[in-house]
Amino acid sequence: MKTESRGRPGTEERLVAAAVTLFSRKWYGTVSVAEICRAAGLSNGVFYRYFTTKEALFKVILGRVLDQIREAVEGVRGETPRERVRNFAETIIRFSEEHPDLISVFREGQYRHIEYERRLGLIYIHALGSSLGGEIGVPEYLFALGGLRFCAIARAFGHAPVDIPSTCDILTDGIFRGQAFDPAKVFGGTASPLPLPLEESARDRLLRSGRRLFGEKGFFETNIHEITGNADLSVGAFYTYFESKETFYAELIERVGHDVRAFISRNLANPDAGPPNALELELRGLWLWVVYLSIDKWCYNIVREAEFILPQAVRQYYGAFAAGYRKRPPHLRVGATAPGVDEGTAIEYLMGVAHYLGIKTAFDESATNARLLVEGLGGYLSRGLSDFLA
Numbered sequence: 001m002k003t004e005s006r007g008r009p010g011t012e013e014r015l016v017a018a019a020v021t022l023f024s025r026k027w028y029g030t031v032s033v034a035e036i037c038r039a040a041g042l043s044n045g046v047f048y049r050y051f052t053t054k055e056a057l058f059k060v061i062l063g064r065v066l067d068q069i070r071e072a073v074e075g076v077r078g079e080t081p082r083e084r085v086r087n088f089a090e091t092i093i094r095f096s097e098e099h100p101d102l103i104s105v106f107r108e109g110q111y112r113h114i115e116y117e118r119r120l121g122l123i124y125i126h127a128l129g130s131s132l133g134g135e136i137g138v139p140e141y142l143f144a145l146g147g148l149r150f151c152a153i154a155r156a157f158g159h160a161p162v163d164i165p166s167t168c169d170i171l172t173d174g175i176f177r178g179q180a181f182d183p184a185k186v187f188g189g190t191a192s193p194l195p196l197p198l199e200e201s202a203r204d205r206l207l208r209s210g211r212r213l214f215g216e217k218g219f220f221e222t223n224i225h226e227i228t229g230n231a232d233l234s235v236g237a238f239y240t241y242f243e244s245k246e247t248f249y250a251e252l253i254e255r256v257g258h259d260v261r262a263f264i265s266r267n268l269a270n271p272d273a274g275p276p277n278a279l280e281l282e283l284r285g286l287w288l289w290v291v292y293l294s295i296d297k298w299c300y301n302i303v304r305e306a307e308f309i310l311p312q313a314v315r316q317y318y319g320a321f322a323a324g325y326r327k328r329p330p331h332l333r334v335g336a337t338a339p340g341v342d343e344g345t346a347i348e349y350l351m352g353v354a355h356y357l358g359i360k361t362a363f364d365e366s367a368t369n370a371r372l373l374v375e376g377l378g379g380y381l382s383r384g385l386s387d388f389l390a
Helices: 011-025 033-040 044-050 054-074 081-098 100-112 114-132 138-156 164-173 183-187 202-217 224-230 235-241 245-267 278-295 299-309 311-326 343-362 370-383
Strands: none
Touching: 011 033, 011 044, 011 054, 011 100, 033 044, 033 054, 054 081, 054 100, 054 114, 081 100, 081 114, 081 138, 081 164, 100 114, 100 138, 100 299, 114 138, 138 164, 138 343, 138 370, 164 343, 183 278, 183 370, 202 224, 202 235, 202 245, 202 299, 224 235, 245 278, 245 299, 245 311, 278 299, 278 343, 278 370, 299 311, 299 343, 311 343, 343 370
């Protein structure tokens, strides 16, 4: 971005505002500089007086979002650590509700530019540590901010009816209260891979090809000719099975979700260690999710990008996981050990923990010991941040 001020006052802000509106409603790759200028009521040439590229403008917006979030969370006050933490949680939820466009843009930004996600993480860590009166690390961050951010987004965009008091209760006192975990039940035994077909149909070959290409290059950077070429099929064969690239992508997302759920379900039980309690079941599911990501390194890229291209398909992806939680036996149901906590909110919170654990292990090479993270999460899922609040 060029720092000098040119043209009439407000021109730069008009470009930024137009870009926020467009980026929040459309995938970054589909928005052009010309479209931004039209939305701002400006000529194309004006754009380059303020920004060198579309990417430069996008990063300016991401930086501004970080500044606004920092200002909001650093302003949290309260008489006690517990009150400050609850106010911290409500501040994040309310910020998402009041600024859905900014949150939408940043969510794409964290996928495209992981350094901004890391910077936001540091902002949250500092602010939460100040509220608690102590230092926090990665497990505390994943428990507190993973669940909280996911709940905030679900509430702001109407994905789920998240209850704010329940979210705060989970943060301060956990979900699986009073439960401990046996590491053998969480990490022990062996994991069976999903069965592989001895012969693939043409449809399956196309989906396998698309899975790798979308994971490596992204949706917009991959064309149908590449998908069919890698599957050794004609373009005509693609349209025999799929109406468009979008319908192909939607089925791919459904398959990814099915495979993840099938792998976790297949390996949840460890017959050598005995039946798990609710906490052990949750932690084993998290561990199996990490293991799956090490096997299928493309699946997370596909789902994350789809959030901005086929949001309804992604809501169905997470909805299937939520439905699985609700099918558990009563004594293993989420929230069974947390009286007064809304079950739907607890499910969203846990999916958020898994989501950000996935980001940490799939995209962030600094997460070198996922087992320690899962073990650390066990204590917080049981007690919340209560040890800091005594």
